[in-house]
Amino acid sequence: MNSTFRNAVRADVPLILTFIKELAAYEKMTDEVVATEALLEEWLFEQKKAEVIFALEGDCEVGFALFFHNFSTFLGRAGLYLEDLYVRPEYQGRGYGKAILSRLAQIAVERKCGRLEWWCLDWNQSSIDFYRGMGAEPMSDWTVYRIAGETLTQLGAPTAEE
Template sequence: MFKIRKATENDTPIIFDLIKKLAVYEKLENDVITSVEELKENIFSNNFAKVLIAEEDENPVGFALYFYNFSTFVGKPGIYLEDLFVEPEHRGKGYGKSLLIELAKIAAAKNCGRFEWSVLDWNTPSIEFYKALGAKPMEEWTVFRLDKKGISDLAGK
């Protein structure tokens, strides 16, 4: 039996575990510097993000972490999907698609103008999966990032 539910504060260790598994899949395991406590504070106390948990027979098998942004051109909020992950042994069952459908329903209910996410260039299976759902790559855009040091450096200038 499969279901999707909103994460609660008690799910923070599960979310952290799934984040670590995602990092291994993306070959970025050394980039995970957060903690259960920090996630709990920033997701559930500060409300910076929301999480959906995918469960099979009441066991967590995946998650989607998202937050709201705003499009000045569209003049509406949007959903930005930061992470979507389904454990490898549970892929091919429609769970990833179900998480995306649930997020699309949330976006529609909130009258969002966009639903966006990024994918690593090498992740061909995910790219093909997203295209099959009707998502379009934004090839004319380049993502820029300042890390903590970059933010500090720029803020100090």
């Protein structure tokens, strides 16, 4: 397999949302998808807060990755954070996942990033095995925390002191 890639453009917003919904179905998280085409267009193409690449078989998009820069104070430079990687089921097992990660590693190296990192669901043993097989190391000393929704709104509300 000779992988080719292309960067997403504004006209790809419906396709990006389709990939997100397919990934959510795979992860049994469909109810959590509130992204819309308008939101994706704003945050990906107007605010430029994340990027998307597609893996291609011929002219057909068979997988995608959505990623953005983070920053390591210890390294003193940016890294790449992979938010989502998804290969359509009928194309899995053909090397596209590895090719996408390799392409992201190339981008990280080209941009002089210090690392490439992502999260993986604990129950997704096939992905865990895949990532470990590529040399990725789990960050077992860390716990992910999240503030979202109403809690985020409340925490971010101006206080009387401001």
